[in-house]
Structures are given as structure tokens and as C-alpha cells.
Amino acid sequence: MHPKKEPTRPVPAGPRPTGPRLLLPGAALLATAALVTGCSSGGSSSSPAASSSASASASATPSAAAAPGANQLQNDYQRVISEVLPSVVQITTGTGLGSGIVYDDKGHIVTNAHVVGTAKTFTVTLANSSKTLDATLVASYPESDLAVIKLGSPPSGLKPAVFGDSGKVELGQITLAMGSPxxxxSSVTQGIVSATGRTVSEPKGGDSPGATIGNMVQTxxxxxxxxxxxxxxxxxxQVIGIxxxxxxxxxxxxxxxxxIGFAIPAATITSIAxxxxxxxxVTNSGRAALGITARTAFNADFQPIGVVVSAVTDGGPAAAAGLQAGDVITKLGDTPITTMNSLTTALASLQPGAKVPVTYQRDGKATTTDVTLGTLPTG
Structure with a gap:
């Protein structure tokens, strides 16, 4: 459960994508903190530095007028922290630790699937408390990297978090990230919403499911x-993401x-939880699907060139649009498809029910047909 270091990229489909590599910050085995103090000194009034200091003081005068606004923002931060931090917990397994969010007053806690890994039992520490509580796994859904655990004896006064409307998340909104880094x-960091609608593929290995998740919030x-x-x-x-x-x-x-961090949006959290x-x-994944079984297709030089359909689901979206086994899908909408990963990533950014042009090769001829996407089966 230590954070995974192997590289992967949250990028659109393509043979050689570019973009940041990712790590799953799910667990920490050891906490260390270094405290650094700094000092400053000023020059005498007869030195050139004194003039610089005087200028700096003069230029700082307008900032003093902005102090009431700064104080209000600080008050907002402190209010949010006091209201939400009690709903954020620390989850410990036999191999590491992560964080979780109190979901209801019955003791359900939502977290990432890669935090719980294969564990079935956990110890949970509430915010600003040293007492540990026992919890067990309710269920995990690695495909969306979400899981729910439940406290065996929920304490009185347990405070569920309030989840916001993902559709109202906008660029530039101030965000606070709470957890156990x-x-x-009970640590808090601050930033803004840097982007919305990101589709990100996680590193795979260990406790990481390697899920591809759409509509993530970048912060x-x-x-x-x-x-x-x-x-x-x-x-x-309001919690807008996990x-x-x-x-x-x-x-x-x-x-x-x-x-550069990413959070699963609130709408996905509440639906899955x-x-x-x-x-x-999970009986309704909320994830788009073509209704095919497929694999990556390669050319004579062993370069990926698309996704070859092995079978189509009877009555499924692909079958209804006329796709057949042997067709090689090369584009979904405007996104080039070269590998299964690129197809999965492209589908993760779409919704069931959307009508999308699919370009494919059959007998050496390129054809495009509209496919009304279905829902990914949950198994």
C-alpha cells in the first residue's frame, strides 16, 4: 500500500502520449516532518538598504487596505476546516494507511479501493482523536477506485460529510484537501480547481487497480x-471530490x-457508495461501453494500429450499429484509437446514451458509423 512509483500518463488516446506521470498517494508507512525556522535582518538607516526598506514599506501600504478581505478569506478557511475536518478519518491496514470520509451516521466511510487493497478489517482514527475504532469492508469497486468500510461501533456525534454538486465545480474555485499525508x-492544504473533466489512468500494481476514471477534478x-x-x-x-x-x-x-493532483468527483462517489x-x-457503473470484446491490433512491424473486435454483445451498442468481429476500430469521435488502453480512456470521458461516431477498418476499407453507447457491465 505504499504509493506506487511506476509511470503512467493521464492523456488522451495516442501511440506515444505526453503528460505527467502519476502516483497513488494511498498509503504512508512512516510519517516524518521537518520544521525549519527562518530569520531576517535589516540594515542601518544610513545604508542604501534602508532606502529599499522604506520603499518596501511604502509600497506595502495598499496591502494594508486589503487586510479585511484577507481576514475574511482566512475566516472562511477556518470555518470550512472546523465544519468538514471532523468528517475526515485516517484508515490503517496491516501494510499502511490512507484517508476516508464519513458517509453517514451509521458508520459508513467512503475511501479509495487502492487504500483498502485486499484487506477486510481496518482501524479508523477520527479527526483530532487518538482512539482507534474497528471497521470492516462493506464492498470495493476497483473499476472506479472506490470502496466503503463500516465502523463496528459508530460513536455518537459521528459527523457525515456533505457532498456537493459536481456539475457546479468551476475553474478557479478555492479548494482544501483534507487527509493524513x-x-x-487531520492535515489540510489549499489550492484551486485547476481543471475539470480530466480522464486519468492510474498506475497498476500492488493494491492499485489501474482504473481509468473520467470526469476527475484537477487541483x-x-x-x-x-x-x-x-x-x-x-x-x-461541501466535498466535491475524493x-x-x-x-x-x-x-x-x-x-x-x-x-497537480486529481480527485474523483462527488457525483461518482455518491452513486457508487x-x-x-x-x-x-455496483449494479450500474455509470460508465460508457461499446458492447464488445476486443484486443489491441498490431501491424507487421508490431506497432499498435487500433483495437480489433473479437466479439460483439448480442443486442449491444456495437451490434446495433453493425460492427462485427474482425473490425479494427481506429477512432472514437475525434480521438484516435491505437490500443485497448486508449479505447478505455476515450470511453471513460463519455456517458452512456451518448451517440458517437466510430471509425473502423473492414477488409481494408475505412467506415464510420454512429454508435449509441451503452453501460459498462459490472459483472
């Missing part, structure tokens, strides 16, 4: 190992790329 429980709030499963919050004290991924800098040997709690499984 590096095991430092500049710092997300570090141990933050996964924690809350991304707006200034209305912290899941952080980008890595390819030039720093896998080190984190500051200010409600199903896991009610049925113990």
Missing part, C-alpha cells in the same frame, strides 16, 4: 502519500510534481 492526521492543493481517500472541499463546506492521484515529475526520479451500501456491489 505521510501519516500526519493545485497538495496531495501526498496518505491523502488518498480524503476530502477535496469547497468554501461552502483525493486519489498526484502527478509525478518525470525529471525528478518519481518525485511529486507540485500542484450508495450502491455498495445498499447491494454490496
Amino acid at each position: 505521510l501519516g500526519l492526521s 493545485s492543493a497538495a496531495i501526498n502519500p496518505g491523502n488518498s481517500g480524503g476530502a477535496l472541499v469547497n468554501l461552502a463546506s 483525493n486519489t492521484l498526484a502527478a509525478t515529475d518525470p525529471d525528478s526520479n518519481g518525485g511529486a510534481a507540485p500542484g 450508495d450502491q455498495l451500501i445498499k447491494d454490496g456491489k
